[in-house]
Amino acid sequence: VPVAQLADAPFLRACRGEPAAHKAVWFMRQAGRALPEYRALREKAGMFEMIRTPELAVEATLQPVRRYGVDAAILFSDIVVPVEALGIGIELKPGVGPVIDQPFRSAADLRRLRPLEPEQDIPYVIETVRALAAELDVPLIGFAGAPFTVASYLVEGGPSRDHARTKSLMHDEPETWRALLDALADISLAALLAQVAAGASAVQLFDSWAGALTPADYREFVLPASARIFAGLADLGVPRIHFGVATGELLGLMAEAGADVVGVDWRVPLADARRRVPDGVALQGNLDPSICLASWPVVAAEATKVLASNGGHPGHVFNLGHGVLPDTDPDTLTRLVELVHASQ
Amino acid sequence: VPVAQLADAPFLRACRGEPAAHKAVWFMRQAGRALPEYRALREKAGMFEMIRTPELAVEATLQPVRRYGVDAAILFSDIVVPVEALGIGIELKPGVGPVIDQPFRSAADLRRLRPLEPEQDIPYVIETVRALAAELDVPLIGFAGAPFTVASYLVEGGPSRDHARTKSLMHDEPETWRALLDALADISLAALLAQVAAGASAVQLFDSWAGALTPADYREFVLPASARIFAGLADLGVPRIHFGVATGELLGLMAEAGADVVGVDWRVPLADARRRVPDGVALQGNLDPSICLASWPVVAAEATKVLASNGGHPGHVFNLGHGVLPDTDPDTLTRLVELVHASQ
Numbered sequence: 001v002p003v004a005q006l007a008d009a010p011f012l013r014a015c016r017g018e019p020a021a022h023k024a025v026w027f028m029r030q031a032g033r034a035l036p037e038y039r040a041l042r043e044k045a046g047m048f049e050m051i052r053t054p055e056l057a058v059e060a061t062l063q064p065v066r067r068y069g070v071d072a073a074i075l076f077s078d079i080v081v082p083v084e085a086l087g088i089g090i091e092l093k094p095g096v097g098p099v100i101d102q103p104f105r106s107a108a109d110l111r112r113l114r115p116l117e118p119e120q121d122i123p124y125v126i127e128t129v130r131a132l133a134a135e136l137d138v139p140l141i142g143f144a145g146a147p148f149t150v151a152s153y154l155v156e157g158g159p160s161r162d163h164a165r166t167k168s169l170m171h172d173e174p175e176t177w178r179a180l181l182d183a184l185a186d187i188s189l190a191a192l193l194a195q196v197a198a199g200a201s202a203v204q205l206f207d208s209w210a211g212a213l214t215p216a217d218y219r220e221f222v223l224p225a226s227a228r229i230f231a232g233l234a235d236l237g238v239p240r241i242h243f244g245v246a247t248g249e250l251l252g253l254m255a256e257a258g259a260d261v262v263g264v265d266w267r268v269p270l271a272d273a274r275r276r277v278p279d280g281v282a283l284q285g286n287l288d289p290s291i292c293l294a295s296w297p298v299v300a301a302e303a304t305k306v307l308a309s310n311g312g313h314p315g316h317v318f319n320l321g322h323g324v325l326p327d328t329d330p331d332t333l334t335r336l337v338e339l340v341h342a343s344q
Numbered sequence: 345v346p347v348a349q350l351a352d353a354p355f356l357r358a359c360r361g362e363p364a365a366h367k368a369v370w371f372m373r374q375a376g377r378a379l380p381e382y383r384a385l386r387e388k389a390g391m392f393e394m395i396r397t398p399e400l401a402v403e404a405t406l407q408p409v410r411r412y413g414v415d416a417a418i419l420f421s422d423i424v425v426p427v428e429a430l431g432i433g434i435e436l437k438p439g440v441g442p443v444i445d446q447p448f449r450s451a452a453d454l455r456r457l458r459p460l461e462p463e464q465d466i467p468y469v470i471e472t473v474r475a476l477a478a479e480l481d482v483p484l485i486g487f488a489g490a491p492f493t494v495a496s497y498l499v500e501g502g503p504s505r506d507h508a509r510t511k512s513l514m515h516d517e518p519e520t521w522r523a524l525l526d527a528l529a530d531i532s533l534a535a536l537l538a539q540v541a542a543g544a545s546a547v548q549l550f551d552s553w554a555g556a557l558t559p560a561d562y563r564e565f566v567l568p569a570s571a572r573i574f575a576g577l578a579d580l581g582v583p584r585i586h587f588g589v590a591t592g593e594l595l596g597l598m599a600e601a602g603a604d605v606v607g608v609d610w611r612v613p614l615a616d617a618r619r620r621v622p623d624g625v626a627l628q629g630n631l632d633p634s635i636c637l638a639s640w641p642v643v644a645a646e647a648t649k650v651l652a653s654n655g656g657h658p659g660h661v662f663n664l665g666h667g668v669l670p671d672t673d674p675d676t677l678t679r680l681v682e683l684v685h686a687s688q
Contacts, residue, residue: 164634164669171635171642211590214610214632216649246555248592249611266558267593288558290508291515298515305560325508 006201009139011071015202015239015261017282017315023307024071025340026141027333028243029323030064031076034330037063047092048084051077054128061132061140067330068337072139072202072317075129075195079145079206080153082191083184085121086113088154096159103157105165107176116187118194125191126198133199141241142195146207147184147225149244154180163212170221181225189232196236204241204263205229208322210254211246211265218250223257230258241284245322251276265321266291270309282315289320292328292336299332300339307343350545353483355415359546359583359605361626361659367651368415369684370485371677372587373667374408375420378674381407391436395425401472402479409482411674412681416483416546416661419473419539423489423550424497426535427528429465430457432498440503447501447509451520460531462538469535470542477543485585486539490551491528491569493588498524507556514565525569533576540580548585548607549573552666554598555590555609562594567601574602585628589666595620609665610635614653626659633664636672636680643676644683651687 006012010020032038041050041060050056060076080098084090089101104112118126132140148166153159155166170177192203207226210218230240242254243263255262255277262281264273266288273283291302303318310316318340324333350356354364376382385394385404394400404420424442428434433445448456462470476484492510497503499510514521536547551570554562574584586598587607599606599621606625608617610632617627635646647662654660662684668677 162634162669164637164671167632167634168638168642171638171646211611215613246590246611249613249616267555267590269559269593272593288511290506290511293508294512294515298512302515325506327508 006139009071009201011139011317012201012239014315014317015241015282017280019314022341023316023318023344025318025337026070026072026074027064027068027320027324028074030068030070030074030333031060032324033326034324034328034333035063035067036330037067047078051081052124054124054131057124057128058131058135061128062135065136065138068333069341070138070337072141073132073136074141074204075125075132075143075200077125077143079143079150079208081125082116082122082144082187083113083150083154086116086187088112098153099158100154104151104154104180107173107179109154110176110179110183113180113183113187116190118190122191122194126194129195129198129200139201140199142192142200142203144188144192144203144205144229146205146210146229146242146244147181147188148213148222149207149209150184150188151177151180152209163209167213167217170217174221177221178225181222182228185225185228189229192229192233193236196233196238200238202239202241203233204243205259207242207244207254210244210250211248213250215249215253218253223253227257234258239282243284252278255281261317263319267321270306270316271311274313280315282317283310283313284317284319286319286321287336289322289325289328292320292332293325296332296335299336303336303339307340312344350483353415353545355483355661356545356583358658358661359585359626361624363658366685367660367662367688369662369681370414370416370418371408371412371664371668372418374412374414374418374677375404376668377670378668378672378677379407379411380674381411391422392428395421396468398468398472398475401468402475405472405476405484406479409480412677413685414482414681416485417476417480418485418548419469419476419487419544421469421487423487423494423552425469426460426466426488426531427457427494427498430460430531432456442497443502444498448495448498448524451517451523453498454520454523454527457524457527457531460534462534466535466538470538473539473542473544483545484543486536486544486547488532488536488547488549488573490549490554490573490586490588491525491532492557492566493551493553494528494532495521495524496553507553511557511561514561518565521565522569525566526572529569529572533573536573536577537580540577540582544582546583546585547577548587549603551586551588551598554588554594555592557594559593559597562597567597571601578602583626587628596622599625605661607663611665614650614660615655618657624659626661627654627657628661628663630663630665631680633666633669633672636664636676637669640676640679643680647680647683651684656688
């Protein structure tokens, strides 16, 4: 579907704070292990192989749109895809996350990164986005990792409970840190620009672990690099979504970085979150993904509370507060989409 | 030292919101792997064996007081000690946490808990506290797990990223949930009453994972049980500290449960935390423990920011926002105590 025909899609209208024909909903990690058809795909290929094979990445992206009837697709990807394409050795361990062969530990490691040239480095991503844009009749959300969260994986060597090495590098070697974050910002920006050029109608910047930071550290050490990405996208007219968990104290700063839509996890009621961002910034969230493992009456009651907390504000995209858990019953998500669509 | 002589100890004065001779500081998990003398002790005995051997538990409790010169000792313990003493099979896996042999899954599991009789079930804890009270010249903080966090271990079977099973039980079987939390509240209350009777001058209730909950769920499903514990301690005149991480949205509710002191993690500046609790409630925290792995000038600068954010309020106990990380250099903590003591 040509991008122009999607301009009034409920998801894009909600991102812009405009009333829409129905309330928009999609789910982070909607393409994933909760779906039997996804598990069948994954029996044939690993994560990176799927991402590098447009036919498989397209299919994984489309599956939840077909199954759930969500109002947006999100590119099937991982936040480490661009740096892996630049030659950083990374394994995606199931149930763990990205594990880095040789973690970044000093200024010398900066030489291992160079500018991303999407046509050469990630042609399969561009091909996947082009195929999806031609096929989909809902908007496609482009996907990139935010500099802090990608840096945390590179520095820690994998998922981390406390991000202690990352924080030490940030404070003890602020020049190295800034150079690392600026390099990662340029890489993510290039990846997102290529995705929008290929047909993505919105972008989401995943700063999943930013909530581990104090507001002061976020402002000083992280916000400038993320702002650089959002500024580089400003002229494209696509909604820019900014997501993290445990970011209750950072919501205002994440908007200040240049987001049009700020993701909110379940810890902060939407009515409170609304007071922490400027007027005109939309919200996305915020049902606790764990709730989706409870019985349907509980899910319905909790989803209704989320809708009530939003109070009918048009600038709200219904979503979970974090990704779909693998044990989720897909039928629960189908019913959740129906509930949200019937809610206005 | 007799309890009466400790009444003006800086730690207790700060808990009561009273000006003191110097600013009080201690560190959560100050008895732990950051100390070489602790690692030497642990070569001889496992965690439960140490906790059950008063001589070893006393020594582990005293080590950080000697080494760092902190203003309070905290009983060497674990939040699962009382339920383990009641016969629940639990292994404390290093680097992982408590792992439960047979997790709680239904109402039938409630029969596995009975009221705690401290003199019979945990005589070694009482003996340890008595010995510490005789030996210490700073206040001893009693230790117990809060019902939600203990329940999460019992239901999940171990540490959990999302507490999904716990949240499902809470919502799908609210009567079973309430019975479980009330039973755990009574067990923790009995353990704390015994510790105070044996000489503890304050208590800390650890609800480490409560920050995984929405404020609405915390209020409905958790607060009543924790309030039951605090109410049972109200007449003893010992400060009641209430701790959790990622609890920015819960600070007011955690005070409402009956705490005299609310723990604050590093995500919320103390000045903001102060506005979320009633006047007269003291705060404890909130230096990011990861910062203690950076160089001393960074630690000093960040500790100074914490002190500045408190703004000289007498109702503040300096601490980390969570436990000391094992890789922390003990000299950093010694210098941190000196810095805090010199700060007023």
